[in-house]
Amino acid sequence: MYLRTLHLRxxxxxxxxxxxxxxxxxxxVGNNAQGKSNLLEAVxxxxxxxxxRMAKDRELIKDGEDIAQINASxxxxxxxxxxxxxxxRNSRRSVAVNSEKVRRQMDFLGIFNAVEFSSLDLELVRGSPEVRRSWLDTLLIQLEPVYAHILHQYNQILRQRNAFLKRSQQSTFKDIESELAIWDAQLVTAGTRVIRRRERAIQRLAPIAAAWHATISNSQEVLHINYDPNVPIGKDQAEEVQQAFFDKIKQRxxxxxHRGITLVGPHRDEVKLDINETPARQYGSQGQQRTLVLALKLAELQLIEEVINEPPLLLLDDVLAELDPSRQNQLLDAVQNRFQTLITTTHLGAFESQWLNSSQVLFVKAGEILQ
Known part of the structure; x- marks a missing residue:
């Protein structure tokens, strides 16, 4: 796939x-805070x-304006x-394909595929489980667009169940048992769909990432990625997952x-990243953590390409500055001309002449693009 034009308003x-x-x-190319990352964010x-960046829609709209638009061919x-x-700014976003408004945003997903790699992705290793869940969910949306609807449905039920628990904190379990059972059933049904898809995605991604990691580390380190669900999944059969979910809810x-909050479900899942059987976040150097994230991103690219039968776009946001020359070369060699790539940088010194000669170079200054 090839992004031909991008129009920002x-x-x-x-x-x-x-x-x-x-x-x-x-x-x-441009100094910091000129708009390079904003352009990649639009894509x-x-x-x-x-x-x-987890921004709200109103934060994406230029100051003083009520509407922003991103258009691409x-x-x-x-x-x-x-x-x-x-x-x-004051109402819901909308999407359109070929000038036809799309009623369900889920139907807009899957038309365009891209993988973003930024300095913020180092939080995949160092950050909280929520960061890794969000990363996995974003990948799944691209592999299976219906997952966006599944995840939204689960989060909606979770919010409503939490509100019910908070309202009922002064009640006895017997007083709320019948209504709570209804929320439990809905949470289990929606949550099981999330859990099973996350498990399957990690099963597909893990060996690809391990292979990339072995290449980048010259086989000096072994990467293991494991999905660690809050609900034990056994053999990943829907009935077994649902039963385990119900059992754990009853226990808690x-x-x-008492606490007025849901403690069981995929909103508390973890993705474990281990190097040589040691948790990566405890494993020493930033260089090794960067190798892991680079392997994850290359694995995302490969997996999406395998699933959709086309190479996705690659968005590299100031990431070369975070990598040493060896890892930079690994990344640039893997990219070559296989993926259309948009790269932000503050200077051109990191690129070999053959890369520069075959690239379109644009300069970004104060929200304007100069050839």
Missing amino acids: NFRNYQEQKIDFHAAKTIL ELLATLRSH LERVAGTSDLTLTLR SAIEL
Whole structure:
């Protein structure tokens, strides 16, 4: 797939900007806080309807404006698509494909695929379990767009169940037992769908990431990725997962009622990242942690390509500065011309002349793009 054009209106610090892409690699050069990352964020939003910065829609709209719009022309094997995402300060966002409004945002997902790799991704190793869950969920949305609906449904039920528990904190279990059973059934049904998809995604991703990690580390280290669900899943049969879910909820129901919050479910899952059988977050150098994240990102690219039968876009946001020369070369060699790549940097010194000669170089200054 190939991103042909990108048009931004009142998005972040861009007022009106159109970019035509005409090379497999585009390097965006500029000082910090000029808008390089904002441009990549716009592309990421078109692919996943999510931002790795976790920004609210109103924070994505230029100061003083009520509406922002991102428009892109995308070429795929199946044909060309025109994609539009409209963000509103005081109402819901909307999406359109070929100028036709799409009623369900889930139907917009899967048309465009991209993998973002930024310095923030080091939090995959060092950060909380929530960071790793969000990373896995974003990957799953690209592999299986219906997952966005499944996850939204689960989170909605979770919020409603938490509100019920909070309202009922002064009640006895007997008083609320029948209504709680209804919420339990809904949570288990929706949560089981989340758990099983997360498990299958990790099973597919883990061996690919381990292979990349072995290559980058010259087989000096072994990476293991394991899904550690809050609910034991046994053989990953739906009935078994549901039963285990119900059993654990029953065990924790009195504590949940006392604390007014749901303590059982995939919102408390973990993804374990181990190097040589030691948790990666405890494993020493930042260099080794960067190797792990690089392996994860290359594995994401490969897995998405295998599933959709087309290479996704790669978005590299100031990440070369975080990698030593050896890891930079590993990444750039893996990319070559296989993936259309958008790279942000503060200077061009990290690139060999052959890369520069085959790349489109754009300069970014105060929300404007200069050739």
